Amino acid sequence: MKITVLNGSPKGRQSVTLQYVHYIQKEFPQHELKIFHVSQRMKKIETDDSVFQEILDSLRTSNGILWSSPVYYFLIPSNFKKFIELIFEKGKDNAFLDKHTAFLSSSIHFFDHTAHNYMRGICEDLGMRYVGSYSAEIHDLLKEKERERLRLFGAHFFDEIEKNTPTPKSSQPLTWRDFEYIPSEAKKKVDTGSKKILMITDSQNHQRNLVRMIERLRSSFSTEIEVANLHDLDIKGPCQGCLNCAYENQCVYQGKDDFNEFYNTQVRTADILIWAGKITDRYLSSRWKQFFDRSFFVGHAPSLRGKQIGFLISGPLSQIPNLRQILEAYVEMQHANLAGIVTDETGDSAEIDHLLETMAGCLIRFSEDHYIQPYSFLRVGGEKLFRDQIWGHLRFPFRADHEVYKKLGLYDFPQKDYRSRIQNSIMLSLYKIPRIRKKINTRLKKEMVKPLQKVLED
Ligand SMILES: Cc1cc2nc3c(=O)[nH]c(=O)nc-3n(C[C@H](O)[C@H](O)[C@H](O)COP(=O)(O)O)c2cc1C
Incomplete structure (x- = not known):
């Protein structure tokens, strides 16, 4: 059988995850695995049609498709997401239709389940038959028991393809409401006091509802608030996963583009952050994803501690609980407070106006009161995992994290x-x-x- 492997790691051949794919190949030499380094070659794929076409041709003539990717910030790397966006944009989903597929990731198991939920949803949107997920811990391949587990997974995958089995679905296609938001004028303004508010968005003029929600929220405050558009920032590229930042939070792009300076001087100095975006497939856009991935230069430390965060989202968020969980977990892990999420999915302009005004009020009041909601399993679980990793396996190269964890008292081992x-x-x-x-x-x-x-x- 022929299997096309789509490699989502920006590290290409040097990908840890890909070594798991190579192991499957070693165990099943009778099958041909054709690998494309999609994330690493994304620029080329975007600009050179023949490169994209070569991948599509391989997909069409394959018996199965294997997605191989690291988990990056609750999901997959931004360039891999961009590839998925390109498939839908160019209407090439038919190359995936009815193919058996599986998603193999490597990570430290921090929110790997949300990445897998996302990929499963995408595969189902593409009309594929999702055979299963394999979430490896980085070091699993070193253990015999885990190698056996991987071999069984590979055997199951090939077996399902051979038998041409049907697979159950875990999601429904998303339905978008055909609704134009018409905001009213903001009559009451919320006093911003001395609070520094920064809104970040990737909005484009044609995204009418999002643009209008942004303007309506902006005008709900007594003073002009700063708005930064991610498309106006010079961001040279995605996170490369090189880990050069881990020792002292210095990114390889530092001084070469706007991102690190922007994050340090604008984002980290704000009291209130409002993030606005439109749902693209089952997440925000890959531009937003790039923002999160690039913020990895601050490591696993909560760099937005004590801030108020609000989200403006255009699109059917209520149909994607996985995305809501990602947003909630992200804010909790930052030791920040989720002041609200407003979407346009109610289809009622007056209600959206009201929700936006309420969110403006909450952002200011919570900021003045220094209110941070009690945290849930999302942070408790996530932080314990990070704590153990930074203390143990990841101490090198993540020296900068180790220092912050000591300073913030995050090494709260119960043994003590x-x-x-x-x-x-x-x-x-x-x-x-x-x-x-x-x-x-x-x-x-x-x-x-x-x-x-x-x-x-x-
Ligand atoms: C930007 C970035 C974000 C990451 N986010 C996560 C994460 O959310 N959860 C997790 O468990 N590991 C995360 N990791 C760790 C990677 O998933 C892990 O190192 C993976 O094995 C890398 O695989 P690769 O070599 O195939 O790229 C992240 C690493 C980077 C560089």
């Missing part, structure tokens, strides 16, 4: 909680005695609320 350890060993020993266990059990609920009730009484 000596009080709990002593308490636990006493209680566990007592619990072994049936008479005492019975007594403890009758008091368990009462004892749990006791310290909380004490706070209420004080």
Whole structure:
């Protein structure tokens, strides 16, 4: 069988993920795997039709398609996303129709599930038969047990293609409301006080609803707010995954384009950030994705700590819970506060006006109160994972992260909680005695609320 492999790593042949593909190839030499380094060659693919055509021809004559990509910021790298956008833009989705497919990623398992959800949705939008996901941890290939797991995955993939099996769908096609937002004039203005507000967008004039939502929100504040358009910034290229930044947060593009300076002097100095974009496939645009990927030069540290963040989104966000989770998790991981998300999907201009005014008020009030919502599993889980990685495997090269983690007290290993350890060993020993266990059990609920009730009484 012939399988086309689309490699989404900007590192091309040097991709960690691709080594997993090579392992499958080694285990199944009877099948031919044809690899295209899509992310790395994206400029060429965009500008030279024959290069794009060569990939399409290979896809059309393949029995199956394997997407191979690192997880980048809850998703895939920006250039890989750009490739997906190009397929839809050029109406080439028929090259994928009915093909069996799978997505293989490597990562440290931080929000790999959202990347996989995204890719599965895209494959289903392309009319493909999604056989499965394989999410490898960077070092898995070094372990025999994991190699066996990968071999079984490969066997399953080829088997499904051979048998031409149907696959269940996990998503519905997105439906876009045909609605033109007509804003009213903002009568009440929210007093911005001394707050520095920065709106970042990738909007283009033809995206009418988005442009109007931006203007309506802008005019809801008492003073002029700054708006930066990502298309006006000179951003030379996507994150290359080179990790040169990890040691002291110096990006290889530093001084060569606008991004790092913009992030350090505009984004990080704002009190309030409003991010505005239009849904493109099942995320925002690849330009927005490039913004997130390039911000990797600050490492795993929460670089937007204490800020208020609001989103303006044009498109059917409520149909993409995966994207909402990404936005929520991103804000939580930044130790920032999600002040609101307003979309145009209600199809009611007056309601959108009202929601925008409410969001403007919340952004200012929360900023003045320094309010950050309590965090959820998204941050608790994510931060524990980062903590262990930066402390362990990733200490080199991520020296800059290690310093920040020490400074922010993020190395909060439970092993150091000596009080709990002593308490636990006493209680566990007592619990072994049936008479005492019975007594403890009758008091368990009462004892749990006791310290909380004490706070209420004080
Ligand atoms: C810009 C950037 C963003 C990343 N984001 C994530 C992430 O969200 N989750 C994760 O687990 N790993 C993340 N990683 C780590 C990569 O997924 C991991 O190093 C992967 O193995 C690289 O694969 P590749 O060599 O095939 O490009 C990120 C790395 C970079 C450079």
